[in-house]
Amino acid sequence: MRILLLEDDANTAAYILKGLEEEGHTVDHLADGRDAVAQAISENYDVVILDRMLPSLDGLAIIKTIRSAGRGVPVLFLTALGGVDDRVEGLDAGADDYLVKPFAFSELLARVNALARRPHTKGEETRLKVGDLEIDLVSRKVTRGGDVIDLQPREFRLLEVLMRNRGRVVTRTMLLERVWSFHFDPKTSVVETHISRLRAKIDKPYRKELIHTIRGSGYTVHDGS
Amino acid sequence: MTVRDLLKRTPFRLAATFSLFFITTILTLFTVVYLVASARLVADIRDRVETTLDSLAALDGERTFDDLVALVASESESVRDPDFIMELVDKKGNFLAGNVRGVKDSNQWMTLKRSDLFLTLDRGEPDDEFLAIWRPLVKGKLLVGSDNSEVKQMKSFLQKLLGYGLLAAFLAIALCAAYFARETQHRIDAFARPLARVSGGEITARVPISGQHDDIDQVALQVNEMLGDLQRLIENVNQSSSDIAHDLKKPLGRLRQRLEDARRGAADEDEFQAAIDAALGDIDSITETFDALLRITQIEAGARKSRFVMVDLATVLADVRDVYDIVAEDAGDRLIYTTACSGPAQVRGDRELLVQLFANLVENSIRHCPKGTEIKLHLTSGPGIFIVDVTDTGPGIPEHERENVFRRLYRLERERSTDGSGLGLSLVAAIVELHGAKIELSDGGPGLKVEVKFPSV
Numbered sequence: 001m002r003i004l005l006l007e008d009d010a011n012t013a014a015y016i017l018k019g020l021e022e023e024g025h026t027v028d029h030l031a032d033g034r035d036a037v038a039q040a041i042s043e044n045y046d047v048v049i050l051d052r053m054l055p056s057l058d059g060l061a062i063i064k065t066i067r068s069a070g071r072g073v074p075v076l077f078l079t080a081l082g083g084v085d086d087r088v089e090g091l092d093a094g095a096d097d098y099l100v101k102p103f104a105f106s107e108l109l110a111r112v113n114a115l116a117r118r119p120h121t122k123g124e125e126t127r128l129k130v131g132d133l134e135i136d137l138v139s140r141k142v143t144r145g146g147d148v149i150d151l152q153p154r155e156f157r158l159l160e161v162l163m164r165n166r167g168r169v170v171t172r173t174m175l176l177e178r179v180w181s182f183h184f185d186p187k188t189s190v191v192e193t194h195i196s197r198l199r200a201k202i203d204k205p206y207r208k209e210l211i212h213t214i215r216g217s218g219y220t221v222h223d224g225s
Numbered sequence: 226m227t228v229r230d231l232l233k234r235t236p237f238r239l240a241a242t243f244s245l246f247f248i249t250t251i252l253t254l255f256t257v258v259y260l261v262a263s264a265r266l267v268a269d270i271r272d273r274v275e276t277t278l279d280s281l282a283a284l285d286g287e288r289t290f291d292d293l294v295a296l297v298a299s300e301s302e303s304v305r306d307p308d309f310i311m312e313l314v315d316k317k318g319n320f321l322a323g324n325v326r327g328v329k330d331s332n333q334w335m336t337l338k339r340s341d342l343f344l345t346l347d348r349g350e351p352d353d354e355f356l357a358i359w360r361p362l363v364k365g366k367l368l369v370g371s372d373n374s375e376v377k378q379m380k381s382f383l384q385k386l387l388g389y390g391l392l393a394a395f396l397a398i399a400l401c402a403a404y405f406a407r408e409t410q411h412r413i414d415a416f417a418r419p420l421a422r423v424s425g426g427e428i429t430a431r432v433p434i435s436g437q438h439d440d441i442d443q444v445a446l447q448v449n450e451m452l453g454d455l456q457r458l459i460e461n462v463n464q465s466s467s468d469i470a471h472d473l474k475k476p477l478g479r480l481r482q483r484l485e486d487a488r489r490g491a492a493d494e495d496e497f498q499a500a501i502d503a504a505l506g507d508i509d510s511i512t513e514t515f516d517a518l519l520r521i522t523q524i525e526a527g528a529r530k531s532r533f534v535m536v537d538l539a540t541v542l543a544d545v546r547d548v549y550d551i552v553a554e555d556a557g558d559r560l561i562y563t564t565a566c567s568g569p570a571q572v573r574g575d576r577e578l579l580v581q582l583f584a585n586l587v588e589n590s591i592r593h594c595p596k597g598t599e600i601k602l603h604l605t606s607g608p609g610i611f612i613v614d615v616t617d618t619g620p621g622i623p624e625h626e627r628e629n630v631f632r633r634l635y636r637l638e639r640e641r642s643t644d645g646s647g648l649g650l651s652l653v654a655a656i657v658e659l660h661g662a663k664i665e666l667s668d669g670g671p672g673l674k675v676e677v678k679f680p681s682v
Contacts, residue, residue, distance in 0.1 A: 085523060085528055085529065088532070100516070102508070102512055104505075154547050154548075180544075180548055181576075181577060181580070182548075182580070182581070182584070183577060183581075184520070184581050184584075185513055185516075186584065186588060187588045187592060187649070188549070188552050188556070188588050188591050188592065189552065189555070190548060190549070190552055193551050193552045193555050194548075194551065196555075197551055216502070
């Protein structure tokens with residue numbers, strides 16, 4: 001993946017750069033807002049990672065400029081502010097996802113991966129398949145190995161988010177945000193509980209597990225082959 | 226105090242303005258009195274002149290004209306210091322009788338000065354004035370005039386009165402103004418001194434109350450109330466800052482210990498890895514505390530209000546139930562949601578925050594109550610309000626701690642050892658406040674009852 005990283009703090013930039021390159025991505029790093037706008041518009045990137053506070057140009061202004069130039073490249077917004085309003089402002093300006101500093105690298109990686117292919121899937125997929133598990137987003141039907149599995153709406157929603165990101169890690173925070181619109185960290189095991197209920201229906205009765213726990217990161221759905 | 230300073234003082238300016246107004250009023254009043262009275266006097270004099278003319282003109286005629294001449298002559302001679310002047314002339318203007326001669330001809334009322342007249346008998350003051358008019362007769366013309374001195378006397382009397390009156394009024398005003406200015410200045414100074422001390426850092430200083438219950442006392446009371454609020458706020462901020470510092474020192478100390486232990490004595494790679502994971506966990510919990518504090522501050526700042534929309538409390542509570550009923554079940558508890566409202570319960574608010582509000586309350590019950598607790602979410606409506614009760618059958622909160630639990634970083638004595646930032650209920654309180662709602666903790670008999678009252682739309 002080609003990634004553009006706009007980050008003025010040298011330490012943070014080096015840390016992200018190193019991590020992403022280890023994952024096999026090509027990363028261009030810029031520290032100045034003005035150069036960044038030109039670069040983001042003229043080059044073809046898969047993802048832009050953008051710091052909220054940049055010298056010479058505010059992160060929000062950069063997103064708006066990129067969007068008004070007609071570039072739909074997915075933008076991940078990094079912010080040290082972490083307030084509720086900053087998130088909404090960023091998303092309103094046209095960012096696709098946001099992440100509050102300090103963050104775990106696995107969280108950043110999961111979000112970059114989730115963003116990467118999203119806008120290029122022309123035409124919404126309506127049938128998602130992993131191994132012998134298949135879900136239909138229109139009829140909201142779930143089948144595994146030909147068996148129809150009856151899911152509650154909340155279980156379906158959780159499975160849908162996992163399936164849309166099949167093969168990729170979905171972090172606990174991403175699940176909280178996307179399944180329940182929780183933008184805070186619950187003090188109880190909300191995610192674990194719901195995942196275990198889903199597993200009881202999707203995985204337990206079958207020989208092969210499809211929902212995998214990635215320790216310290218999150219969950220992923222894949223058939224292991 | 227220089228004159229410039231004096232001019233800037235409010236009491237002085239008030240006194241000066243008031244005096245100016247007062248003096249203008251007196252002057253206007255005197256002018257009106259003078260105009261009305263003098264007009265009245267002039268009318269009286271003219272009446273007198275006309276009456277005399279009428280009675281004399283009765284003798285006008287071919288046969289009685291000589292009698293008229295004789296009468297005018299005798300009348301004018303009988304008057305030594307004349308109040309009246311008279312002149313009778315024939316058709317050609319020759320003097321026939323009277324005590325003045327050669328008065329100019331006019332058919333209007335004239336004001337004649339004694340010094341300008343040629344008087345046959347003259348004993349009065351030279352600047353006495355007469356009000357006179359000619360009347361045409363068959364065989365000549367008759368002038369009669371009357372002394373105008375009454376008008377002059379009244380004028381000079383009024384002028385004197387005005388002069389003394391103004392002087393007296395001015396003195397009285399000056400004394401009063403000086404007195405009030407001094408009094409007010411004293412009280413203003415008494416006001417300014419403690420305020421200067423507050424600015425200097427002595428936050429406990431208060432403005433004195435005179436006990437007169439006047440406007441200055443009212444302001445003083447309000448200022449003192451404000452200073453009291455300010456003091457509490459400052460104490461709160463100080464308290465929070467030291468609470469935060471304490472709260473962060475504990476995990477930071479733990480973090481340091483872990484890292485030191487790992488450097489000194491990690492036996493192998495795995496132990497090293499475990500120490501690092503634990504350290505990361507500590508950092509996450511510190512970050513979480515910071516995030517929660519930031520979130521509370523931002524909610525309290527109220528900017529989110531601009532994003533308020535209509536939210537149905539019933540669906541918020543149903544969503545919270547859908548997330549947490551199985552969490553409660555796994556913890557050995559039971560979560561149920563009931564509503565006494567038939568329709569939606571619309572309030573103006575922020576859905577995300579309202580979900581967090583009830584999620585926090587439910588999580589508190591799950592975490593702090595023993596297994597087998599029943600947690601109830603119940604929605605009812607009252608006149609103009611919607612009430613959400615969150616009750617549990619757990620240990621409750623002792624009455625004397627109920628107010629404290631909304632304080633930042635406060636933890637119940639029995640919870641000291643468990644994790645938790647001590648910010649959950651502060652966040653709840655901030656969200657409640659933002660929505661213009663009220664929250665009350667009471668005894669659930671047994672357990673805790675949290676009642677949140679929202680104004681309905």
